[in-house]
Amino acid sequence: MTTVLAYAAMVCVLAGLVSGTVTLLITRRVRAALGTALDLLLAAALIQLALPFSPWQLPAAVAVMAARLLTGPRPRARPDR
Numbered sequence: 809m810t811t812v813l814a815y816a817a818m819v820c821v822l823a824g825l826v827s828g829t830v831t832l833l834i835t836r837r838v839r840a841a842l843g844t845a846l847d848l849l850l851a852a853a854l855i856q857l858a859l860p861f862s863p864w865q866l867p868a869a870v871a872v873m874a875a876r877l878l879t880g881p882r883p884r885a886r887p888d889r
Contacts, residue, residue, distance in 0.1 A: 820848050820855060824844070824846070843876070853868050
């Protein structure tokens with residue numbers, strides 16, 4: 809089972825890199841491409857948490873989650889009425 813999870817995490821990382829690159833090439837929007845890549849990297853980090861314990865797993869997942877939250881959509885300013 810651990811081998812399957814390790815391969816699933818690697819597939820998520822590869823998919824994140826490919827989808828981020830494709831998004832950047834198609835839309836030319838860095839923020840959208842980064843968000844797409846970080847979503848799949850977050851999935852890989854969460855899959856890694858299911859594997860046997862390693863000291864870097866939790867900090868890595870938290871770092872990816874923080875990066876995703878920081879690069880998320882900006883709130884729109886409401887127009888004054």
